[in-house]
Amino acid sequence: MALSAASGSLTVPTVTGNQTITGVGFQPKVVLFLAIPATADGSVATAAQGFGVGVSSTNRRSSAAASRDNVASSDTAAGIDNSKCIYLMDYAATILCAADLVSMDSDGFTLNWTTANGTQYVVLYLALGGTDLTNVTTGQFTERTATGNQSVTGVGFAPDCLMLFAYRGTGTAPPSNSAAGDVRFRLGVGTAAGQWQLNGQSRNGQVAAITNRYQRTNSIYSRINDAADSVAKEASLVSLDSDGFTLNYSVADTAAYYIFYVALKGASVGVTSFNQPTATGNQSISGFGFTPKAVLLASFNAAAATTVQVHNRYSLGIGTSSSARGAIWSGDTDAADPMICDSFLDRTKIIKLATEGTPTVDAEADLVSLDADGFTLNWTTVDATARQILAFAIGQPADGGGGGGGESVGVSPYRLRHDLSGASRAGARGLAC
Numbered sequence: 001m002a003l004s005a006a007s008g009s010l011t012v013p014t015v016t017g018n019q020t021i022t023g024v025g026f027q028p029k030v031v032l033f034l035a036i037p038a039t040a041d042g043s044v045a046t047a048a049q050g051f052g053v054g055v056s057s058t059n060r061r062s063s064a065a066a067s068r069d070n071v072a073s074s075d076t077a078a079g080i081d082n083s084k085c086i087y088l089m090d091y092a093a094t095i096l097c098a099a100d101l102v103s104m105d106s107d108g109f110t111l112n113w114t115t116a117n118g119t120q121y122v123v124l125y126l127a128l129g130g131t132d133l134t135n136v137t138t139g140q141f142t143e144r145t146a147t148g149n150q151s152v153t154g155v156g157f158a159p160d161c162l163m164l165f166a167y168r169g170t171g172t173a174p175p176s177n178s179a180a181g182d183v184r185f186r187l188g189v190g191t192a193a194g195q196w197q198l199n200g201q202s203r204n205g206q207v208a209a210i211t212n213r214y215q216r217t218n219s220i221y222s223r224i225n226d227a228a229d230s231v232a233k234e235a236s237l238v239s240l241d242s243d244g245f246t247l248n249y250s251v252a253d254t255a256a257y258y259i260f261y262v263a264l265k266g267a268s269v270g271v272t273s274f275n276q277p278t279a280t281g282n283q284s285i286s287g288f289g290f291t292p293k294a295v296l297l298a299s300f301n302a303a304a305a306t307t308v309q310v311h312n313r314y315s316l317g318i319g320t321s322s323s324a325r326g327a328i329w330s331g332d333t334d335a336a337d338p339m340i341c342d343s344f345l346d347r348t349k350i351i352k353l354a355t356e357g358t359p360t361v362d363a364e365a366d367l368v369s370l371d372a373d374g375f376t377l378n379w380t381t382v383d384a385t386a387r388q389i390l391a392f393a394i395g396q397p398a399d400g401g402g403g404g405g406g407e408s409v410g411v412s413p414y415r416l417r418h419d420l421s422g423a424s425r426a427g428a429r430g431l432a433c
Contacts, residue, residue: 002396003267004028004130005294007320009347012097012121016113019099021125024108028127030055030136030262031109032296033062033086034316035123036328037096038345043359045069046091047202047312047332047341050123051165051187053138053262054085054101054109061138061260062098063167064089065183067202067211067312067332069341076204078168078185079178080258082140086111086123093178097121104129122345124326126294126318132396134266135159140174142256143223143233144249150235152261153244159263161394162237162245164188164197164221169257177258180204183332185314186259187298188220189392190237194271195220196390198300200312200332208337211312215300215388217273221247221259229308267293269394275304275386276353276363277379283365285391286374292393294320295367295375297351301331304388310334317350319367325349327364331356350377353387363387370395 004026013019033052038044046069052062062084068075068091077093087098098115109127128136135157144150169184170177182204188197196217201224203210212229214222223233232255235247245263268290276299277283301313312332319325326347333340333356342356350367354360362385365377375393 002130002132003293003394005126005128005320005394007124007126007294007318007324007326009326010123010125012119012123013113013116014118014120016116018102018110018112020105020110021108024127026129027106028104028109029129029133031085032126032318033123034318034328035086035088035121036330036343036345037088037121038343039120039122041346041348043342043344045342047330047343047356048088048090049328049330049343050086050088051167052085052087055136055138057101057103059138060085060101061140062087063165063260064178065167065185066091067183067341068339070338072207072338074202074204074206074209074339076183076202077178077180078183080166080168080170080174080260081176081178082174083176088121089178093180095178124318124328126296128294128394132267133264136262136264138260138262140258140260142171142258144252145254145256147249147252149238149246149248151241151244151246155244155263157265158242159240159245159265160191161264161269162190162220162240163262164259166257166259169223169255171256171258174258182226183312184223186221186223189271190220191269191271192240195237196271196273197221198298198314198390199224200300200314202312202332208335209333209339211332211334212308212310213300213302213312213314214308215390223257224308229310231308267394268396272391274389274391276382276389278382278384278386280379280382282368282376282378284371284374284376286371288374288393290395291372292370292375292395294318294394295350295370296392298390299351299353299387301353301387303386315351315353317352319350322367322369325367327352329354331359333357351389
């Protein structure tokens, strides 16, 4: 099979030790993990989350953060770890659970839970493999401290896709760096001809909460200023190079915080953005030029904007079919006293957009299908705000055809794809190799 993808969930065991996940259907080459501290679908009264990736027992990265609900002064913590593929933490930086990757197996993967507090948290995963996915690795680097280009080398191959992520602003090197302090969530994805990123911040020790968010479709990385609703660091992806990648910083400060990356080569990849509809029903996202096998969706829960917005809210979702998908959401209200923090887990949707406090679901969509040229969502709940959604898709080389029915949103035509022979052809914002 050229490209294999599977999404699902696992339950954290109550004791430490090995856990083997089977039923994936193939041997993965990389697994992404998403989690909030929830034991079942629904909301929890904390803005907490974890994001991690595993390639091998020596090649994995993870991050986590938490904001405490209903306290008079904001109580937050965050961390990054390059010796684990999964971990969750609380607002005091206490590790709730943590796992290392032991092996990629013929029908799944094996984890070693090094920390388990007896609570059976649910973790979402997206596994990718197959012969088209020829190379994958993770790594880390520190931000450039001035505007201009930064070349990151040592990847070992020329990537077709780059993902950047971090939850903590720290200049202290991993492997393990978790502490009480400001939460800074950053996630970005880029290909040779498209990129996007979102960023959220919740400041620690504030009598009235200071929280904000930022999302762009022309850069891959940013960091919000500690003391103001402004951008302290922003970088775009300039190129994917023979041994790494090059970023260009249009905004910079003197801090040099650590960033994790995931680099992929092979298959077909694409990124785009679209708006949440204001009426329920199907919405087809087309123009990728290939059939996705997996989709990752993200959003800062607001309409498209060029400036930093108040409130730290973001959504992440993964899916490989109408019956294999999952979503997490986290929200932390700005200027609240006491703090208002919530999170959601939903394994019946691929994207969930909400407002903390009740919490109230503003909009949500299920994955209907993966189509010949994109994918189709079914929006079961919407409101009047056309929130901007970010998408990353990975699949096999183009096989013709188009998207499904319903509202169709085309991807920018200013993308370039290459087939396996290297010949150029017009298509969606992505790269097929």
